[in-house]
Amino acid sequence: MSEKDIQRFKVLTDVREKRLRQVDAAIILNLSARHIRRLVNKLVSLGAQSLTHAARGRPSNRRYSEHFRIEILKLIREHYSDFSPTFALEKLTERHNLSVSKETLRQWMIADGLWLPHSQRKPRVYQPRYRRDCLGELIQIDGSHHDWFEGRSDKCCLLVFIDDATGRLMNLRFSETESAFDYMLTTREYLNEHGKPIAFYSDKHSIFRVNQEKHKQVGQTQYGHRKLEFKTFDKLEHVQQTQIVDNKRLGQVLKFAQQQQEEFEQQQQRTRSKKAPKRRAQQRALQTAPRTINPVLTEPFKASSRKT
Known part of the structure; x- marks a missing residue:
């Protein structure tokens, strides 16, 4: 019995034993006085079992047949074993003309082991990134905005170059903003003093990434150089x-x-x-001098504060 049935049984028992009036019991249970008398009579004749619904615990009259459930699960196991319940239902309706509610299909797939609820799935374990072995193998670069001069000057940004293996501060530079020009100057200072590292490690700042969709469509990198794109040449335009x-x-x-x-x-x-593009265009692009693809590879570095 549920808590509601237990409360109703206690109130009706008090009414039957004359400890509570029928009108007061109707107010407590939010029922009419006539229905209270009907429930008391059923309690006297049939006992506490009469307070529960007669169909409780029995299979529903609107349930699907066992043969239908087995047929659905067989189709899913053969053709849609890696589908979600929603997508499997779409394909069952479209290709096999079989209709069933989404939640019913989900419960069937869970009971048969074809679907695992998200609440029961194990959390994804990410492999940690360990420190590099040697000095200069990986340099972490980042900018820290803070009032470094404690009010004696304007707020500025500190560009930090940290070695990943040892945690040493390899280079520091104060700049007004975290800009690409200041990063280039700091990188040049690091290269002159420590040499070229194997790799730099940065965050997803807009300086290091192209965040504007129009630049992605035209195939431009962050510094304005052309990027080679390989597309599918034989494209079927007639296929829907x-x-x-x-x-x-x-x-x-x-x-x-x-x-x-x-x-x-x-x-x-x-x-x-x-x-x-034509196939010949691909060959010409690969035969082009490296200077046209990336001028930084051939032209010397020239620091300039002029904005373009």
């Missing part, structure tokens, strides 16, 4: 992209694309995309 997305992760995408290619070749409809 929605057909590939709908059949995602079904193991038939490559077979579907290959079949479409063969049909278009037979019908002489396979054409190249006008937006895709």
Whole structure:
């Protein structure tokens, strides 16, 4: 019995033993006085079991048959074993014309071991990054904004170069802002004093990353140099992209694309995309002098404070 049934049993027992009036019991249980008399009569004749619903503990009359449940789980096990309940339900409705509620399918997959709830999954363990072995192997660079001069001057940024293996401060420089120009000057100072490290390690500051979408689309790096991009030359414009997305992760995408290619070749409809670059352009880009790809590789470093 639930807590509600236990409370109702105590109140009706008091009414039956004349310790509580029917009107007061109706107020406590939020029922009518007539229904209180009906419940007291059932309690006297049938006992405490009469207070619970007769269908409690019995299978629902609207439940799915066992044969239907086995058929659904068989299809999921054969074709959609790595699908989520929502995605599996979409494919069952689309390809097999079988309809079932999402939560029911989820409970069936959990009971059959085909799906593990997120609350029961083990947290992902990330491998720690250990310190490097040698001095100068990895240099961590970062900027710290603070009132370093304690009010005697304006707030500034301290650019710090720290060796990862030993934790030594390799180079420090005060600058007004954390800019690319100041990082270049500090890097030049470090290279002149300690030589070239194997790698630098920085955060995701906008100086080290391209955050604007328009620059990503035109293929420009942070310092304005061209970046070579390799695209798919033979692009099937006649293939509907929605057909590939709908059949995602079904193991038939490559077979579907290959079949479409063969049909278009037979019908002489396979054409190249006008937006895709020519194959000869790729070869010319690779034969270009390194200076045009990255001028920093060939031109000497020249410090300048002029803004461009």
